[in-house]
Amino acid sequence: xxxxxxxxxxxxxxxxxxxxxxxxxxxxxxxxxxxxxxxxxxxxxxxxxxxxxxxxxxxxxxxxxxxxxxxxxxxxxxxxxxxxxxxxxxxxxxxxxxxxxxxxxxx
Amino acid sequence: xxxxxxxxxxxxxxxxxxxxxxxxxxxxxxxxxxxxxxxxxxxxxxxxxxxxxxxxxxxxxxxxxxxxxxxxxxxxxxxxxxxxxxxxxxxxxxxxxxxxxxxxxxxxxxxxxxxxxx
Numbered sequence: 001x002x003x004x005x006x007x008x009x010x011x012x013x014x015x016x017x018x019x020x021x022x023x024x025x026x027x028x029x030x031x032x033x034x035x036x037x038x039x040x041x042x043x044x045x046x047x048x049x050x051x052x053x054x055x056x057x058x059x060x061x062x063x064x065x066x067x068x069x070x071x072x073x074x075x076x077x078x079x080x081x082x083x084x085x086x087x088x089x090x091x092x093x094x095x096x097x098x099x100x101x102x103x104x105x106x107x
Numbered sequence: 108x109x110x111x112x113x114x115x116x117x118x119x120x121x122x123x124x125x126x127x128x129x130x131x132x133x134x135x136x137x138x139x140x141x142x143x144x145x146x147x148x149x150x151x152x153x154x155x156x157x158x159x160x161x162x163x164x165x166x167x168x169x170x171x172x173x174x175x176x177x178x179x180x181x182x183x184x185x186x187x188x189x190x191x192x193x194x195x196x197x198x199x200x201x202x203x204x205x206x207x208x209x210x211x212x213x214x215x216x217x218x219x220x221x222x223x224x225x
Binding site for chain 1: 142144151152153154156157165166167168201205206209210211212213215216217218
């Protein structure tokens with residue numbers, strides 16, 4: 001079955017660029033979405049259709065996808081970006097699938 | 108804005124059926140899929156399944172034998188039933204709007220914690 005793999009944690013210094021990877025079989029052929037989830041809150045969509053930002057999401061957030069890995073990039077990382085980030089895609093075998101999540105720590 | 112609100116019992120006994128309803132305001136159910144997602148305490152997100160207005164459904168294969176998602180257009184609601192629950196079904200349950208084709212969820216409910224315990 002289709003699955004998505006994310007690193008459990010990523011650390012970044014304030015002002016630096018954070019990258020969160022998401023890997024899956026032939027993921028480059030699929031649309032990928034990314035969600036930010038702060039503690040105790042519902043997930044918030046930050047990237048859809050691999051590289052599009054919803055209204056209200058800052059330009060600091062960007063997405064890319066190639067072959068088997070999708071990447072969420074947060075430039076100029078701020079303390080408020082500290083959260084869990086989930087990638088998500090759709091596959092005909094398993095439907096909507098989420099990655100296991102990556103905790104971003106801004107040190 | 109498309110506010111979504113989950114409602115239903117917060118405590119369910121083992122082997123019984125978990126039932127939740129999602130009320131959608133500010134928009135009709137037309138033109139979108141509607142989905143249920145859950146998150147066990149301290150763990151990641153898991154898609155349960157989704158439904159289209161026509162009634163067509165798709166369920167997570169790992170839950171398919173126990174899940175039913177339905178829609179009530181007259182009330183602008185859609186519902187989840189999960190049968191034969193165990194402690195492993197304890198989770199925060201979210202309802203959300205799902206864009207077909209691109210399969211992303213742009214509006215989510217606040218989530219409701221359902222505990223399975225006797």
